[in-house]
Amino acid sequence: MSEALLLHEDPRSGNCYKIKLTAALLGMELGTRQYDILKDETRSPEFLGRVNAHGRIPVLQVGDRFLPESNAACWYLAEGSHLIPGDAFERAQMLRWMFFEQYSHEPNIATLRFWTRFVGLDNLNDDQRGQLGAKRLAGYDALATMEDHLEEREWFAGSAASLADIALFAYTHVADDGGFNLAKYPAVRKWIGRIPQLPGFIAMN
Amino acid sequence: MSEALLLHEDPRSGNCYKIKLTAALLGMELGTRQYDILKDETRSPEFLGRVNAHGRIPVLQVGDRFLPESNAACWYLAEGSHLIPGDAFERAQMLRWMFFEQYSHEPNIATLRFWTRFVGLDNLNDDQRGQLGAKRLAGYDALATMEDHLEEREWFAGSAASLADIALFAYTHVADDGGFNLAKYPAVRKWIGRIPQLPGFIAMN
Numbered sequence: 001m002s003e004a005l006l007l008h009e010d011p012r013s014g015n016c017y018k019i020k021l022t023a024a025l026l027g028m029e030l031g032t033r034q035y036d037i038l039k040d041e042t043r044s045p046e047f048l049g050r051v052n053a054h055g056r057i058p059v060l061q062v063g064d065r066f067l068p069e070s071n072a073a074c075w076y077l078a079e080g081s082h083l084i085p086g087d088a089f090e091r092a093q094m095l096r097w098m099f100f101e102q103y104s105h106e107p108n109i110a111t112l113r114f115w116t117r118f119v120g121l122d123n124l125n126d127d128q129r130g131q132l133g134a135k136r137l138a139g140y141d142a143l144a145t146m147e148d149h150l151e152e153r154e155w156f157a158g159s160a161a162s163l164a165d166i167a168l169f170a171y172t173h174v175a176d177d178g179g180f181n182l183a184k185y186p187a188v189r190k191w192i193g194r195i196p197q198l199p200g201f202i203a204m205n
Numbered sequence: 206m207s208e209a210l211l212l213h214e215d216p217r218s219g220n221c222y223k224i225k226l227t228a229a230l231l232g233m234e235l236g237t238r239q240y241d242i243l244k245d246e247t248r249s250p251e252f253l254g255r256v257n258a259h260g261r262i263p264v265l266q267v268g269d270r271f272l273p274e275s276n277a278a279c280w281y282l283a284e285g286s287h288l289i290p291g292d293a294f295e296r297a298q299m300l301r302w303m304f305f306e307q308y309s310h311e312p313n314i315a316t317l318r319f320w321t322r323f324v325g326l327d328n329l330n331d332d333q334r335g336q337l338g339a340k341r342l343a344g345y346d347a348l349a350t351m352e353d354h355l356e357e358r359e360w361f362a363g364s365a366a367s368l369a370d371i372a373l374f375a376y377t378h379v380a381d382d383g384g385f386n387l388a389k390y391p392a393v394r395k396w397i398g399r400i401p402q403l404p405g406f407i408a409m410n
Contacts, residue, residue, distance in 0.1 A: 053353045054309070054346075065294060069301040069308075076297035089270060092281035096274040102308045103274075104259070130335040141259075148258045 003063035005077075006031040008051055012118060013037070014110055014170035015070035016058040017204045021166050022074045024202040026081055038118060071098045074163045083166070085158035094157035097164035100145070108139035110171040112178030139178070143185050146172070150187035154194065161198055169195045174204065208268035210282075211236040213256055217323060218242070219315055219375035220275035221263040222409045226371050227279045229407040231286055243323060276303045279368045288371070290363035299362035302369035305350070313344035315376040317383030344383070348390050351377070355392035359399065366403055374400045379409065 005023070007030055009016035023030040035041040035057055043055045052059045052068045059066050060073035067073050078084050085091045112135055115124055124132075146168065149156065156164035173192050175182060182189050195201065210228070212235055214221035228235040240246040240262055248260045257264045257273045264271050265278035272278050283289050290296045317340055320329055329337075351373065354361065361369035378397050380387060387394050400406065 054305070054350045062294060067294070067297055067301055069304040071304050072297050072301035075300050076293065079293055079296075088281065088284055089267060089272070091284075092272055092277050095280050096272055096277035099274040099276050099304070099307050100259070102304050103312070107308070107312070127335060127339050130332060134332050145259045 004031065004061075005029065006033060006061040007073075008033050008035065008042075008047075008057050008059040008061060010035050010037045010042075010057055011205065013057065014113075014174065014204070015106070018070045018166050018170045019058055019060060019073045019077070021170070021202060022077050022083065022163065025083060025161075025166070025198055025200045026077060027200060028077060071102060071163070071167055074098075074166060078163055082160065083163050085160075085162055087158065090158035094162045094164040097156045098167045100142070101164075101167045104138065104145070105142040105168065106171060108135040108142060109175050109178060109180060111135060112139060112180070113171065113174060114178075116179055117177045136179075139175075139180055143172075143175070143180065143182070143188060146191075147185045147187050150191050154191070161195070165191070165195060170204070209236065209266075210234065211238060211266040212278075213238050213240065213247075213252075213262050213264040213266060215240050215242045215247075215262055216410065218262065219318075219379065219409070220311070223275045223371050223375045224263055224265060224278045224282070226375070226407060227282050227288065227368065230288060230366075230371070230403055230405045231282060232405060233282060276307060276368070276372055279303075279371060283368055287365065288368050290365075290367055292363065295363040299367045299369040302361045303372045305347070306369075306372045309343065309350070310347040310373065311376060313340040313347060314380050314383060314385060316340060317344060317385070318376065318379060319383075321384055322382045341384075344380075344385055348377075348380070348385065348387070348393060351396075352390045352392050355396050359396070366400070370396070370400060375409070 007016065007019055009032055011034060020030060037057065042057050048055055051066055054068060056068060058070050058073060059068045060076065067076060085094055115121060115128060155161050156168065169192065172188065212221065212224055214237055216239060225235060242262065247262050253260055256271055259273060261273060263275050263278060264273045265281065272281060290299055320326060320333060360366055361373065374397065377393065
């Protein structure tokens, strides 16, 4: 990959961390530019016009091209590497867990972390407050699905760590920030313990 | 692909339609088995134990292995075909729009369709009713992001139809079922008109 890589990020975001962890595990150089999402710095006309019309981070900049969506950026960095299974069915299973992460895990576990730790529960509006119970249930449902899968496996897809593990690790290992208790998920906790042993691992903050 | 392909589906689901449309565009044989999600037929012990512990459809069965998540199943069917761009950056852009679909589009546009057309707005619980306004706004925000992208392009990634178009077409072309008005999104409407012209196209129902 000859073009310079620049990550537009907020360091508090687990979605941004996924991309930095992927680059670290692959030994790739990745520049960063920080934005404060609590100050709407990704809603500026310059950001919307040039980086991402959807007003969200992370965005991976590759030369002068822009790639939003954390899991798509991880895929771009890792294609052809050991972080993507060589077998076609296992590769699809990896993507399955990455879609699960964005649909069933992140909107519950990451959102409750964001509201609890960064926005503050006292500052939520009525719409948000009304969703707390449903997001709590759905977050635990996602953890139960992970536990079920990990009871007989060390990694989410194939026989080694893949992007599925990176994507799910980002917010699972800080789930307690959002008030989730992992005591009843021993296989998930063991799996969390495996990730920092990967060569090149970097912590979130 | 030598193993038999069987789709566990509810025919009313756009997520299931994505997989059937992908198979049709590729000329692949795909068996189906129907479940009624309104009768919780995907929450039976047999389904949870054998097909998907997460209790959701679609699930693509490949021989005796099971692959949940609609977009992962589309990927499995289409790998190596003309429905996935050959260029690495465009391939990642395709995945970007597929993750966008699951995170920013489906939970709003598909959920409002499901609540409006199949559950009935009078039958929603208070939690669901409280989310109607936010989902309406977020759905229109997703449509605006699509409009912005399509103003200068015919397809979401690369220079031809890809899985990104299939994934986003599934619920966008029936968005009016959920009360979304596409009048202000002319580029989206033009793009919707391109999909049925693809060789092998099948309609949703």
